[in-house]
Amino acid sequence: MTAPSNESTSEMVQSLIARFKEHYGETPRIFRAPGRVNLIGEHTDYNEGLVMPAAIDFYTWVAASPRNDRLLRVWSQQYNEQFEIYLDEVQGPPRKHWSDYVRGMAGVLESAGYTLNGANLLIDGHVPVGAGLSSSAALELSTGLALSGVSGIEIARLDLVMLSQKAENNYAGAMCGIMDQFIAGFGHAGNAILLDCRSLEYSLLPIASDVRLVICNSMVKHDLAAGEYNHRRAECAEAVKLLRRSYPQVTALRDVTTEMLESHRSDLSDLIYRRARHVVTENDRTANAAKALRSNHLDELGRLMFASHASLRDDYEVSCRELDLLVEFASKVEGLIGARMTGGGFGGCTINLVRADAVNAFRAEIIAKYKQATGRRADVFISSAAEGAQQVKVEAEQ
Ligand code: GAF
Helix, strand or coil, X not given: CCCCCCCCHHHHHHXXXXXXXXXHCCCCEEEEEEEEEECCCCCCHHHCCEECEEEEEEEEEEEEEECCCCEEEEEECCCCEEEEEEHHHCCCCCCCCCHHHHHHHHHHHHHCCCCCCCEEEEEEECCCXXXXXXXXXXXXHHHHHHHHHHCCCCCCXXXXXXXXXXXXXXXXXXXCCCHHHHHHHHCECCEEEEEXXXXXXXXXXXXXXXXXXXXXXXXXXXXXXXXXXXXXXXXXXXXXXXXXXXXXXCCCHHHCCHHHHHHCHHHCCHHHHHHHHHHHHHHHHHHHXXXXXXXXXXXXXXXXXXXXXXXXXXXXXXXXXXXXXXXXXXXXXXXXXXXXXXXXCCEEEEEEEEEHHHHHHHHHHHXXXXXXXXXXXXXXXXXXXXXXXXXXXXXXXC
């Protein structure tokens, strides 16, 4: 896979319009949604805890026009493949195909009572797939906006976010939490967000203008990912069940403090204890990281990011050798503020906060060291924090 470039909006829009006209003979409306990184707060969303993601300036684009019937005709540029389905036939289990996300968004919107038009869609995804940057949430949000947009339906943003998660759970079969869809919907340029996954309240956290988000793709994706994700969810549920014997008020690991956990350590197996310890300490780290970012204490933020990685590696056991190497190499480079794995784990990417003037040297050094250690070439992307899903105005409309 080659590194996608952070695209220029107007060039991309013009190119999409030209390709859509060639394919469908019409002028489309254009929608897009971003991928994401998570700065800290990993595997906490489904425990009703805190997360700190930022949208990145790599997008999934959907060009769309309405049809007079109930057919969805979808061309995926990325897979070089066309898929057709009638809106009355979209329900059904995962088919393990990219179209599950499109079918899923149509399905959840219709089930929620929105009556959609058929549509012609052209999808062009620039969020690396399988890299832990949430290309699936980007596809869900952009498709949801497109399908509702060409049907003349306005959907409250939070509803669209929740429906997108439902599409991922029910149509793609991934039991994800809310983080990825939320940031794809509510991303804010120049900011990370601190999201409380219980109340769904969030606040903006400005990222200093001389700090860059540098994403290192390990270029590996270990097969374990989906199965182990569900396993971790079950282990967290088990921890809650056992702790409720002493603390009936606990409904999620979010409610557990370090003191509560330590004083009932002997009620849990070592494995369940370590899984719970990751979640409980990660929530604290995320709250502290938000304070550090707000007060520009970047050394403290960096320290918390490294501690998060260690906890994911040792207690939660969702890292892998390649991610550990990338974090270790990063820790030794001048200008690095903090580094950790980002997303579900078992491969994918690390997120590195790097001082702007050190970015080029950082990139060169990581690529060289990773190649030497693993024989693989890491893709290294530099991003700023981007805006969430939107319809993109085309020039004639401006
Ligand atoms: C994946 C999931 F989709 C998110 O909901 C979240 O749980 C994340 O893994 C781990 O923090 O991206």
